[in-house]
Amino acid sequence: MKITDYLAIYAACLSSIVFLWNVRRATSRVRIELVFGLEEVEGESIGGIYVIVRNPSAQTVHLASVSPLIPSESGPPSILEKIQHIVKYRRWPVSLGWVHTSFSYFDIDDGCPLSLEAGRSHQIFVPEEKIKEILKKSERKELRAVVQDELWRDKYSKTFFAGSFG
Numbered sequence: 001m002k003i004t005d006y007l008a009i010y011a012a013c014l015s016s017i018v019f020l021w022n023v024r025r026a027t028s029r030v031r032i033e034l035v036f037g038l039e040e041v042e043g044e045s046i047g048g049i050y051v052i053v054r055n056p057s058a059q060t061v062h063l064a065s066v067s068p069l070i071p072s073e074s075g076p077p078s079i080l081e082k083i084q085h086i087v088k089y090r091r092w093p094v095s096l097g098w099v100h101t102s103f104s105y106f107d108i109d110d111g112c113p114l115s116l117e118a119g120r121s122h123q124i125f126v127p128e129e130k131i132k133e134i135l136k137k138s139e140r141k142e143l144r145a146v147v148q149d150e151l152w153r154d155k156y157s158k159t160f161f162a163g164s165f166g
Contacts (some may be wrong), residue, residue, distance in 0.1 A: 031053070032146070033054075034051055034160035039127070050126075051068075051145045053123070057118060060116065063122070066111075066148075067101060067102050067110075068103060071138050072097050095146070103126075106126075131143070141161065144156060
């Protein structure tokens with residue numbers, strides 16, 4: 001092989017990397033997580049959970065809603081149920097076994113609709129009494145949250161064990 005062959009391979013690899021890097025930068029992303037926290041209300045510290053939505057992308061993300069998810073009464077789905085869901089709906093069963101609800105049912109303002117600028121975050125504080133109210137019918141003391149953008153793309157948080165509130 002000649003040096004021009006090596007240069008052609010290098011140029012092809014470099015242009016592919018630059019293309020993938022530009023596609024990644026052009027795609028909006030959102031991260032969501034739940035963490036323990038304290039909030040001061042009327043001089044008193046109240047425990048609860050913060051739902052934090054972060055925008056690590058280079059574009060502004062337009063959020064339609066932030067919602068809590070509670071475990072369904074039927075329990076976690078089996079492997080067979082997950083496979084049936086994949087075959088039937090042709091998508092990964094991210095929310096299978098979880099019930100969608102809304103913060104507005106529990107008098108919590110989620111601040112949506114919201115335009116979240118690049119590199120910014122938005123947080124929602126859920127006090128302990130509201131967490132107990134959300135989880136009162138659930139045997140599993142776990143929570144998740146979902147954020148939906150204006151294009152109806154959902155991003156789910158990891159499962160948060162809220163057993164200390166139940």
